[in-house]
Amino acid sequence: MALLEMRGISKTFPGVRALDNVTLAVEQGEIHAICGENGAGKSTLMKVLSGVYPHGSYEGDIVYNGETMAFRGIRDSEDRGIIIIHQELALVPLLSIAENLFLGNERAKGGVINWPETMQQTEALLRKVGLTDAPATQVGKLGVGKQQLVEIAKALAKDVRLLILDEPTAALQENDSQKLLDLLLELKAQGVTSIMISHKLNEISRVADRITVIRDGATVSTLDTADITEERIIRDMVGRDMAHRYPDRTPQIGEVLMEVKGWNVWHPDQKDRQMIRDAAFHVRKGEIVGIAGLMGAGRTELAMSIFGRSYGRNITGQVMMGGQVADTSTVAKAVAAGLAYVTEDRKVLGLVLEEPILRNITLANLPGVAQRGVLDKRRESAVAEKYRRAMAIRTPGVFQKVVNLSGGNQQKVVLSKWLFTDPQVLILDEPTRGIDVGAKFEIYGIMNDLAAQGRGVVMISSEMPELLGMCDRIYVMNEGRILGELARSEASQERIMALILKNNGKAA
Amino acid sequence: MSDQTKTMAGGKGLGAQLGGHMRESGMMMALVAIVLFFTVILRVVPANPIDFLSAQNITNIFLQNSYVIIMALGMLLVIVAGHIDLSVGSVVGFTGAVAAYLTVTLGWPVIAVVPSCLLVGLLIGAAQGYWIAYWRIPSFIVTLAGMLVFRGLTLWLLNGQNIGPFPRAFQSLSTGFIPDMFGVGRPNMTALALVTLAALVVVYVGWRARIRDAEFGITPEPMGVFIIRNAVVAAALIFVGWKLASFRGLPNVVIILSVLTVLYAFFTENTTTGRRIYALGGNEKAAKLSGIKTDRLVFLTFCNMGVLAALAGMIVAARLNSSTPKAGAGFELDVIAAVFIGGASMSGGVGKILGVVVGALIMGVMNNGMSIMGIGIDYQQVIKGLVLLAAVIFDVYNKSK
Numbered sequence: 001m002a003l004l005e006m007r008g009i010s011k012t013f014p015g016v017r018a019l020d021n022v023t024l025a026v027e028q029g030e031i032h033a034i035c036g037e038n039g040a041g042k043s044t045l046m047k048v049l050s051g052v053y054p055h056g057s058y059e060g061d062i063v064y065n066g067e068t069m070a071f072r073g074i075r076d077s078e079d080r081g082i083i084i085i086h087q088e089l090a091l092v093p094l095l096s097i098a099e100n101l102f103l104g105n106e107r108a109k110g111g112v113i114n115w116p117e118t119m120q121q122t123e124a125l126l127r128k129v130g131l132t133d134a135p136a137t138q139v140g141k142l143g144v145g146k147q148q149l150v151e152i153a154k155a156l157a158k159d160v161r162l163l164i165l166d167e168p169t170a171a172l173q174e175n176d177s178q179k180l181l182d183l184l185l186e187l188k189a190q191g192v193t194s195i196m197i198s199h200k201l202n203e204i205s206r207v208a209d210r211i212t213v214i215r216d217g218a219t220v221s222t223l224d225t226a227d228i229t230e231e232r233i234i235r236d237m238v239g240r241d242m243a244h245r246y247p248d249r250t251p252q253i254g255e256v257l258m259e260v261k262g263w264n265v266w267h268p269d270q271k272d273r274q275m276i277r278d279a280a281f282h283v284r285k286g287e288i289v290g291i292a293g294l295m296g297a298g299r300t301e302l303a304m305s306i307f308g309r310s311y312g313r314n315i316t317g318q319v320m321m322g323g324q325v326a327d328t329s330t331v332a333k334a335v336a337a338g339l340a341y342v343t344e345d346r347k348v349l350g351l352v353l354e355e356p357i358l359r360n361i362t363l364a365n366l367p368g369v370a371q372r373g374v375l376d377k378r379r380e381s382a383v384a385e386k387y388r389r390a391m392a393i394r395t396p397g398v399f400q401k402v403v404n405l406s407g408g409n410q411q412k413v414v415l416s417k418w419l420f421t422d423p424q425v426l427i428l429d430e431p432t433r434g435i436d437v438g439a440k441f442e443i444y445g446i447m448n449d450l451a452a453q454g455r456g457v458v459m460i461s462s463e464m465p466e467l468l469g470m471c472d473r474i475y476v477m478n479e480g481r482i483l484g485e486l487a488r489s490e491a492s493q494e495r496i497m498a499l500i501l502k503n504n505g506k507a508a
Numbered sequence: 509m510s511d512q513t514k515t516m517a518g519g520k521g522l523g524a525q526l527g528g529h530m531r532e533s534g535m536m537m538a539l540v541a542i543v544l545f546f547t548v549i550l551r552v553v554p555a556n557p558i559d560f561l562s563a564q565n566i567t568n569i570f571l572q573n574s575y576v577i578i579m580a581l582g583m584l585l586v587i588v589a590g591h592i593d594l595s596v597g598s599v600v601g602f603t604g605a606v607a608a609y610l611t612v613t614l615g616w617p618v619i620a621v622v623p624s625c626l627l628v629g630l631l632i633g634a635a636q637g638y639w640i641a642y643w644r645i646p647s648f649i650v651t652l653a654g655m656l657v658f659r660g661l662t663l664w665l666l667n668g669q670n671i672g673p674f675p676r677a678f679q680s681l682s683t684g685f686i687p688d689m690f691g692v693g694r695p696n697m698t699a700l701a702l703v704t705l706a707a708l709v710v711v712y713v714g715w716r717a718r719i720r721d722a723e724f725g726i727t728p729e730p731m732g733v734f735i736i737r738n739a740v741v742a743a744a745l746i747f748v749g750w751k752l753a754s755f756r757g758l759p760n761v762v763i764i765l766s767v768l769t770v771l772y773a774f775f776t777e778n779t780t781t782g783r784r785i786y787a788l789g790g791n792e793k794a795a796k797l798s799g800i801k802t803d804r805l806v807f808l809t810f811c812n813m814g815v816l817a818a819l820a821g822m823i824v825a826a827r828l829n830s831s832t833p834k835a836g837a838g839f840e841l842d843v844i845a846a847v848f849i850g851g852a853s854m855s856g857g858v859g860k861i862l863g864v865v866v867g868a869l870i871m872g873v874m875n876n877g878m879s880i881m882g883i884g885i886d887y888q889q890v891i892k893g894l895v896l897l898a899a900v901i902f903d904v905y906n907k908s909k
Contacts (some may be wrong), residue, residue: 331800
């Protein structure tokens with residue numbers, strides 16, 4: 001019997017149709033994997049299911065246990081035993097494990113907490129998930145792997161019937177991941193149904209019974225894991241030939257624009273933790289260079305430490321711009337040296353969301369629209385208008401607040417901001433994260449234009465197909481080191497992974 | 509033009525048409541409504557009708573509130589940058605005490621005392637701003653400490669007593685009036701000429717901005733609203749000017765106020781530094797990664813606040829004609845309230861100089877009107893508190909719509 005059926009679910013955000021008639025059926029007692037590219041709509045679907053997007057804000061039906069549900073909030077779905085564990089863990093780091101487990105669900109009578117019972121039950125739950133830490137341990141002192149297990153114990157405390165895990169192993173080390181997957185199988189044996197969102201095909205084939213592939217907000221297929229090959233999953237996820245996902249480009253590569261040598265960076269707080277070790281790389285004129293690596297490989301730290309020492313301490317090494325040693329010790333100096341950095345997190349680090357598009361575009365180069373410190377507003381709006389057209393930012397006008405734009409258009413605003421500083425080299429950190437497929441193609445086109453203008457582009461990305469499709473060369477990073485570089489002709493997903501895994505082996 | 513206005517009016521509600529101007533227009537209307545309310549009620553209710561809009565009372569309102577408006581200009585920058593300054597009341601007391609000590613006790617000339625006090629304010633602002641900007645100590649805590657420290661230093665410097673009176677030259681900072689240069693005194697032709705000129709400039713600048721907005725494709729407010737708004741503002745300016753001219757002329761304080769208001773409005777809206785303060789308050793991390801020296805900007809906003817608090821301190825001392833240990837106590841709350849009534853956001857990045865000045869005037873007019881009506885200080889506090897709360901609720905409600 002199907003425990004859960006989601007029928008014809010559609011969900012629209014301003015400017016984006018995130019889900020389009022999605023169907024999902026989960027059988028009682030199975031582990032059901034959901035696969036899809038970033039931005040395919042997996043997380044949105046789970047938010048619809050758990051009531052984060054309340055009934056009425058989407059179209060379609062959720063049938064659970066034979067009943068049609070109308071969740072108004074996460075509380076409603078939790079009451080029915082549907083518990084979601086998000087990618088970003090929802091634990092309070094300063095509280096103990098026991099306090100976290102029963103947060104909002106306290107073992108209490110008349111508002112007074114029964115501590116002996118709380119501690120006893122915590123111990124029992126921790127045993128279930130295979131943790132041996134004391135219930136009074138502060139959650140912040142646990143590693144990410146253990147925190148993930150605490151989250152699952154928290155779900156168990158609420159009598160979970162359907163457990164949803166959003167990329168549970170994304171931040172975990174290999175052996176922590178294995179432990180987690182074992183636990184999922186054990187829970188399954190105890191009758192807990194799970195939905196697992198994951199990118200990791202090997203993990204899916206290990207634990208999942210069935211798999212549903214979602215692409216561009218629509219269900220592509222639901223298949224038994226036993227019947228399918230990884231190739232089939234990838235084909236369903238991608239949905240088209242690689243060749244057509246990236247705009248054509250004929251590289252015209254010139255001399256070296258930027259070169260980084262002997263770059264070392266230490267963690268800003270933890271004194272003996274070296275984040276970047278002896279990194280060296282270069283970018284040429286008209287070249288798009290990729291930096292591949294897993295989460296936590298140090299790619300963002302490398303970029304931010306180069307860009308005005310915005311990350312880390314005790315930074316040593318050299319940045320050469322056009323053959324000269326460049327001073328990039330502050331952001332202003334790095335910008336003056338011809339460097340631009342488009343951050344991974346647009347909303348938190350890239351944009352002033354409550355300000356209009358034009359103010360965001362001119363922010364990094366206000367002197368460019370001012371004379372002796374006095375703004376020329378006519379020139380400012382002309383500049384913004386120019387970029388709005390060039391980048392095809394879809395908006396009624398440049399006086400619209402950025403917060404109202406879709407992810408793709410926000411990214412174009414950030415790119416416009418940096419282009420207005422006329423940089424020689426742009427470092428783009430996950431430039432297509434959280435952007436729908438159409439806008440991705442446009443961003444790729446912009447990147448190609450930048451290279452064609454003779455600028456150098458460094459692209460940091462976790463999506464390997466994107467790196468393979470866009471880059472002339474790819475550096476592979478792991479644990480703060482640049483392990484090697486691959487030319488376009490020799491690069492492949494397998495070779496990149498092989499480099500990383502070989503390095504992991506060495507470290508162990 | 510009128511056709512276009514009509515089609516727009518057909519398509520959208522009044523609120524949407526007014527757009528960004530809604531908030532300021534609403535504030536001004538509220539101010540006008542409050543003034544009218546007191547004018548009518550003071551004429552009708554008491555046995556002996558009182559003229560709320562008498563030249564004397566208008567002059568009083570300005571003299572009573574000048575220091576709040578002056579400090580609100582600086583406080584707006586501090587709050588836009590995402591901080592708060594609780595110490596300004598104590599700084600007012602302290603700089604007033606310094607002014608008294610230098611003038612009365614040491615006998616310094618006024619020409620030396622004024623810059624010295626401003627310098628003291630600058631140093632105080634710098635001392636607090638240093639910890640806030642470069643050590644990232646929360647401004648609430650640093651300035652709370654400053655509030656205690658400078659109140660204590662005021663007591664120490666004054667030895668717990670009042671120092672006064674001040675020489676005439678110093679008093680004129682607050683209670684002086686600019687002389688009539690080409691008239692015979694009443695009405696004061698200089699005052700009239702200056703105010704009329706100011707009204708013309710306001711209308712001209714508004715008109716220019718309107719034309720520029722149209723050029724940029726910003727939907728302008730409807731022509732009718734524009735005309736009414738400017739007519740009201742110009743009429744109010746000329747009316748106030750006429751009243752002041754028929755009394756003792758323009759107070760020096762009004763000139764200081766007007767010049768500062770124009771300067772700060774220009775600074776916040778038309779300079780790169782002003783723009784950067786807004787960006788810093790809107791998203792500090794993004795501003796920093798755009799090459800903006802956020803630490804230094806925060807430091808400078810506190811330096812600026814210190815200087816303005818010192819100026820206010822001298823004006824208060826000059827008005828009272830002595831320095832008292834209690835001078836300025838509680839001023840920080842009036843100033844902060846004026847800034848929030850004026851439309852600034854607690855989280856930073858939002859707020860306009862004009863809004864803040866109108867906000868301060870609303871508070872000031874209410875203080876004055878309620879005092880004349882003989883409403884007790886107890887009720888006054890309650891009413892002022894509720895007005896502050898209502899203004900902010902109105903903002904939040906508007907935003908969530």
